[in-house]
Amino acid sequence: QVQLVESGGGVVQPGTSLRLSCAASGFTFRSYGMHWIRQAPGKGLEWVAVIWHDGTQKYYMDAVQGRFTISRDNSKDTLYLEMDSLRADDTAVYYCARILGQTLAVADWGQGALVTVSS
Amino acid sequence: EIVMTQSPATLSVSPGERATLSCRASQSVSTYLAWYQQKPGQAPRLLIYGASTRATGIPARFSGSGSGTEFTLTISSLQSEDFAVYYCQQYNNWPPITFGGGTKVEIK
Numbered sequence A: 001q002v003q004l005v006e007s008g009g010g011v012v013q014p015g016t017s018l019r020l021s022c023a024a025s026g027f028t029f030r031s032y033g034m035h036w037i038r039q040a041p042g043k044g045l046e047w048v049a050v051i052w053h054d055g056t057q058k059y060y061m062d063a064v065q066g067r068f069t070i071s072r073d074n075s076k077d078t079l080y081l082e083m084d085s086l087r088a089d090d091t092a093v094y095y096c097a098r099i100l101g102q103t104l105a106v107a108d109w110g111q112g113a114l115v116t117v118s119s
Numbered sequence B: 001e002i003v004m005t006q007s008p009a010t011l012s013v014s015p016g017e018r019a020t021l022s023c024r025a026s027q028s029v030s031t032y033l034a035w036y037q038q039k040p041g042q043a044p045r046l047l048i049y050g051a052s053t054r055a056t057g058i059p060a061r062f063s064g065s066g067s068g069t070e071f072t073l074t075i076s077s078l079q080s081e082d083f084a085v086y087y088c089q090q091y092n093n094w095p096p097i098t099f100g101g102g103t104k105v106e107i108k
Helices: none
Strands: A003-007 A010-012 A018-025 A034-039 A045-051 A058-060 A068-073 A078-083 A092-099 A106-109 A113-117 B004-007 B010-013 B019-025 B033-038 B045-049 B062-067 B070-075 B085-090 B103-107
Touching: A003 A092, A018 A034, A018 A092, A018 A113, A034 A068, A034 A078, A034 A106, A045 A068, A045 A078, A045 A092, A045 B085, A058 A068, A106 B045, B004 B085, B010 B019, B019 B033, B019 B085, B019 B103, B033 B062, B045 B062, B070 B085
Parallel strands: A010 A113, B010 B103
Antiparallel strands: A003 A018, A018 A078, A034 A045, A034 A092, A045 A058, A068 A078, A092 A106, A092 A113, B004 B019, B019 B070, B033 B045, B033 B085, B062 B070, B085 B103
């Protein structure tokens, strides 16, 4: 079965950096686009970024454009989110998510990694 | 950016009753609309995509309808495990992909 396991979350100070990883298994990782989606404590879902199956296309929400970088290593079945210049409003659970077929709906979600930005 | 508006924010329903959740888009998204269910402490789960296609393993009591700007998720007979928060998502006009604010279905 599909498994997506995020790691790398934690508590960091404003202005610092953090890298999230998402280890994928149970499907052919290199064949699927992937999202990062976040959820602030007690709030709704917010899409962060998407990357094509081959890494050739990447798109971001405006609030993270230029600060976050989505990438993938298809030889390691792993998705990444490099987060720089972190701000308090980046505090959230970050979900790694697999795209459904040729759509941009989310077929499968990881369990999430909590990132807390606080001084 | 397409804004997705869900109503009501909270829906109180008795087990066995029908629940009707609404999602409105600020401009047409055709049928590029998905619905997700999220229970406390869990990741969301895909219920419906393409506005009306049930995802694998989703019970037939869940149905989606609509196109353009108006969409509905119907749960025909609420079971205890259906009490949760439901989100709609559009993926027609992006970036950004956008979600609605959610509807919490609670026990009446």
